[in-house]
Amino acid sequence: MSFTIMTRRSLSWFEALGGWRTVAEAVASKTVFLVGYLLTDQVVPSALIAVGAVAVFAVVRVCTDRKYWSALIGLVIVGLSTLWAGNTGYAVDFYFVDVVTAVGLSAVSLVSILVRWPMVGLAVGAARGERLSWRRDRARRRRYQVCTAILLLKGLIETAVLLPLYLAEQVTALAIASTLLGAPAAGVCIYLCWRILHTEAEAAS
Secondary structure, eight states: OOSGGGGSSOOOHHHHHTHHHHHHHHHHHHHHHHHHHHHHOOHHHHHHHHHHHHHHHHHHHHHHHOOHHHHHHHHHHHHHHHHHHHHHOOGGGGGHHHHHHHHHHHHHHHHHHHTTOOHHHHHHHHHHTOTTGGGGOHHHHHHHHHHHHHHHHHHHHHHHHHHHHHHTTOHHHHHHHHHHTTHHHHHHHHHHHHHHHHHHHHHHO
């Protein structure tokens, strides 16, 4: 989830998703693994095929956009999923990283709100190069709290959906839910946060 795009003057929902490559990478790893597993009933070969699919997108991203970190992060995530699922032998463990990420997002967002150091404020402040100066602006701090609350809601919904499916070992349902609540939901959250930050800032000025 990139917070740097919140600093843009204009933003579309598709841009908030990260563009077609980000969507394709997010869908590819989870969908390819699921299809492979349903066809072969084998965890490791299906996971390796998913790694190959993400690797192709990573190469394309590096060659066209020169976004090395984005490509590397995608490979690391699918690599961790592959290692975990291959080690346990359970297909649902391919999506374990998504479950942990959802729980982590919920915890970090909640704590940052409670201590009044909203996660979105820290991230956007760093992206803008303003560090912690935003904390002296009560209106801006309030907007950052609201944006962080949106991410908290995403994390809670994602946890409430993914965790039961993971524990029940419902591979197909977990794969579908993980895909929809991943990049698409994150894009919606980023776009809503951008609207809140820019609309209220323009109204204030």
